[in-house]
Amino acid sequence: MKTIALLVVLTVVAADIEFYKTANDNYDIKALIANATELQAFLDCFQDRAPCSELTASYKKNIPEAVVQACKKCNPSQKHMFRQFLEGVKKVVPKEYNEFRQKFDPENKYFDALEKELSKF
Template identity: 20%
Template sequence: MKLLIVLAFVAVVAARPEDDYNRYENFDVDEVINNKRLFKAYVDCLQGVGKCTPEGHDLKESLPDGIQNSCGKCSEKLKVLVAKVIVAAQEQYPEDWEKINKQYNPVGEHDEKMKEFLKKYKP
């Protein structure tokens, strides 16, 4: 299994001080998941081909650390949200998932950690 936008979410929080990234616990992930245009905008931001919102910018900066550490700095609530986004990305936006995964996990070195993360936190 591979990584993606939720990794996008993993990113939003992972590299930030706890006080800073906990603010994303109430982020409306359903709005992003259920809006193809909005989802695509986040993908474009992460790939460096589109403009980033402040949240997208935070995500882009935090994603590498979040992937590497399996959202280690995230609260339990945020880990569930991240898992929700990852699963939705894999199921609803597989082509976008592949693009992001190839960019942030090119040789698949974090695949096993992602499987374990999803097994534990998938809603």
């Protein structure tokens, strides 16, 4: 009986989470990382160095809160994509990774928790 009550409570709590809405929750991040021009366009948008497309803007608007809250409002697909993005940027263009991290976590208080959460996906 306790198990059923716990499941009901968890279901209600999970139902109350409002996930981020993005233009594409199934975007091929591996292809993005492999395409230097497209990757740079994403990074330039995120770093305010260039205009954003509708797609990149849909991701960018959520990044500040997602970093601070360890992607609490990210759905599983978004968490997986964010993990792939960060790992790919770190590997392919580490300087850009450090700039991204500095922009969205200048005091270095949140990123480790974010990456720990994303590592589950």
